Amino acid sequence: MKIAMTLNKSNGKNTRSTWLEKLIVGTLAGCTLISVITTVVIILMLGKESAVFFTQIPFLDFILGTRWVPLLEPTSYGVLPLVWGTLLITFGASLIAIPIGLCSAIYLSEYASSRMRSIVKPILELLAGIPTVVYGYFALTFVTPLLKTIFPSIQVFNALSGAIVVGIMILPMIATLSDNALSAVPRSLREGAYALGATSFEVTTKVVVPAALSGVMSSFLLAISRAIGETMAVTLAAGATPNMSLTFLESIQTMTAFIVQISLGDTPAGGIAYQTLFAVASLLFLITLVLNIISQWLMNRYREVYDE
Amino acid sequence: MSISIKSYYPNEELALRIRHRKAVYFSRFCALVTWLGVALLAVLFYQIAVDGYMWLDFQFLSSFPSRFPYKAGIKSALVGTLWLITMLTFIAIPLGVSTALYLEEFSKDGRIHRLISLNISNLAGVPSIVYGIIGLAVFVRGLELERSLVSGALTMSLLILPVIIIASREAIKSVPDGIRNAAYALGATPWQTAWSHILPASFPGILTGVILSLSRAIGETAPLIMIGALTYVAFLPEGPMDSFTTLPIQIYNWISRPQEEFHQLAAAAIIVLLTVLLTMNAGAIYIRHKTEQRLK
Numbered sequence: 125m126k127i128a129m130t131l132n133k134s135n136g137k138n139t140r141s142t143w144l145e146k147l148i149v150g151t152l153a154g155c156t157l158i159s160v161i162t163t164v165v166i167i168l169m170l171g172k173e174s175a176v177f178f179t180q181i182p183f184l185d186f187i188l189g190t191r192w193v194p195l196l197e198p199t200s201y202g203v204l205p206l207v208w209g210t211l212l213i214t215f216g217a218s219l220i221a222i223p224i225g226l227c228s229a230i231y232l233s234e235y236a237s238s239r240m241r242s243i244v245k246p247i248l249e250l251l252a253g254i255p256t257v258v259y260g261y262f263a264l265t266f267v268t269p270l271l272k273t274i275f276p277s278i279q280v281f282n283a284l285s286g287a288i289v290v291g292i293m294i295l296p297m298i299a300t301l302s303d304n305a306l307s308a309v310p311r312s313l314r315e316g317a318y319a320l321g322a323t324s325f326e327v328t329t330k331v332v333v334p335a336a337l338s339g340v341m342s343s344f345l346l347a348i349s350r351a352i353g354e355t356m357a358v359t360l361a362a363g364a365t366p367n368m369s370l371t372f373l374e375s376i377q378t379m380t381a382f383i384v385q386i387s388l389g390d391t392p393a394g395g396i397a398y399q400t401l402f403a404v405a406s407l408l409f410l411i412t413l414v415l416n417i418i419s420q421w422l423m424n425r426y427r428e429v430y431d432e
Numbered sequence: 433m434s435i436s437i438k439s440y441y442p443n444e445e446l447a448l449r450i451r452h453r454k455a456v457y458f459s460r461f462c463a464l465v466t467w468l469g470v471a472l473l474a475v476l477f478y479q480i481a482v483d484g485y486m487w488l489d490f491q492f493l494s495s496f497p498s499r500f501p502y503k504a505g506i507k508s509a510l511v512g513t514l515w516l517i518t519m520l521t522f523i524a525i526p527l528g529v530s531t532a533l534y535l536e537e538f539s540k541d542g543r544i545h546r547l548i549s550l551n552i553s554n555l556a557g558v559p560s561i562v563y564g565i566i567g568l569a570v571f572v573r574g575l576e577l578e579r580s581l582v583s584g585a586l587t588m589s590l591l592i593l594p595v596i597i598i599a600s601r602e603a604i605k606s607v608p609d610g611i612r613n614a615a616y617a618l619g620a621t622p623w624q625t626a627w628s629h630i631l632p633a634s635f636p637g638i639l640t641g642v643i644l645s646l647s648r649a650i651g652e653t654a655p656l657i658m659i660g661a662l663t664y665v666a667f668l669p670e671g672p673m674d675s676f677t678t679l680p681i682q683i684y685n686w687i688s689r690p691q692e693e694f695h696q697l698a699a700a701a702i703i704v705l706l707t708v709l710l711t712m713n714a715g716a717i718y719i720r721h722k723t724e725q726r727l728k
Contacts, residue, residue, distance in 0.1 A: 353559025
């Protein structure tokens with residue numbers, strides 16, 4: 125690279141091209157700045173409007189309050205029911221997606237022939253590419269009627285069908301990312317265990333999965349963060365009733381579904397309803413950000429171990 | 433000898449058999465669970481096909497949305513989606529590829545470089561609805577672009593930019609150093625090397641990433657609902673400042689109505705949407721497969 129630079133400088137004709145070159149590289153650097161600006165704008169906008177919100181509603185009332193009635197008098201801005209709804213969906217979805225996803229990953233990396241792998245992996249990728257609104261349709265027209273035959277008391281909008289479709293939605297993510305982690309475990313570890321007389325079950329559960337654990341955990345966290353931010357499927361399936369119910373059979377509302385509900389009405393800029401959007405979005409942003417950062421940290425730690 | 437061991441551990445053989453049995457059952461269980469996931473996909477497609485196929489005809493593709501299910505169609509949604517993809521192609525792709533090129537080929541490795549990389553991977557994890565809120569506050573309200581195609585395209589660009597950057601960086605990273613060194617050895621400047629050697633060599637990888645990110649944009653609903661694209665649109669947008677609707681939004685609109693007919697219309701629209709998406713994804717997978725073969 126340095127040789128190329130000096131050659132150019134010695135050639136008088138190329139002064140114009142180096143000038144142009146600087147301009148082009150500068151433009152590319154400018155494009156890179158856009159991603160930084162995006163982050164700054166997200167934080168500034170969320171922070172600014174949330175700050176206005178918290179001048180009117182005490183922060184503790186928001187974060188610890190158990191009644192969320194932002195649109196009807198008497199209003200109350202306790203965000204816990206929305207957080208609870210989100211947790212309920214995320215918990216149910218993880219309960220479905222984590223065991224199934226991990227088993228699929230184990231199948232793909234430990235048992236499947238390369239032919240099977242080349243069939244199943246693209247199918248999982250297709251499953252991951254299906255828009256969330258389609259899962260919402262699936263929940264409403266297929267899952268809920270099916271659940272109704274099992275639990276006759278279930279409401280039309282309910283947390284269970286939301287959790288199930290979100291679980292199906294994050295499953296391919298867990299399966300493919302965990303498969304990558306398991307496949308990266310060196311062969312020598314497996315062979316060492318087989319040489320000691322372990323069965324394939326013991327090699328998988330006692331050697332391969334523990335060796336890839338941080339990569340596998342990182343995929344779980346990423347999927348959970350995705351489930352928390354999921355919007356359309358839960359809006360369609362789980363309804364719009366902020367609720368701290370313990371059962372999965374009632375209608376609830378997640379943080380994301382609330383944001384959609386407000387935006388469907390024509391909210392005037394500057395009103396308290398407009399600012400609640402930003403307060404809830406800030407909370408959502410912070411939760412997913414923390415999960416993503418932990419997930420990346422785990423992934424990097426894992427890479428450091430095996431990339432040598 | 434073995435007889436004496438057996439007398440000490442009378443159940444050893446049994447224990448061994450159980451361990452092996454367990455291994456076999458476990459492998460079968462994992463296979464079963466995986467195929468269950470695949471079967472779910474089949475059920476999903478089957479269900480949608482059965483619900484929607486009878487509404488799928490030319491009239492459906494060429495009519496505007498209507499209060500009467502028999503007259504309703506997805507003309508404005510299809511055209512809106514096409515407009516959006518075209519605008520995204522001109523906004524997000526050049527920006528994303530330029531950023532990737534800068535980060536991989538021109539910027540110095542250091543604190544700032546690492547910080548920007550970290551920033552991009554975090555942006556990729558921000559929920560799409562948060563981008564919708566930012567779009568509402570900045571483009572619709574702040575810059576007064578109203579609920580137009582421009583607002584939609586800019587919001588979507590922010591959303592898919594990290595995806596394009598990450599995929600393009602991977603593609604550029606996989607270009608062998610020999611190509612760079614050969615270009616430099618012939619006296620090419622860094623930009624000439626990047627433009628006429630590295631970009632063409634990484635083109636298939638970049639294209640795959642771009643297709644996947646565009647197909648994500650086509651399927652996104654929440655950010656566009658946030659910026660207010662959920663309106664009754666019975667005309668075709670004629671310019672970037674017109675209001676618009678897209679396929680997923682039309683689908684959401686129909687699903688949220690109580691009547692059975694509109695649910696079936698939604699299923700028909702989903703068939704159209706999935707056909708477009710699957711064609712694009714299959715294209716991306718095909719290109720990747722071809723490249724892998726070429727590299728071998």
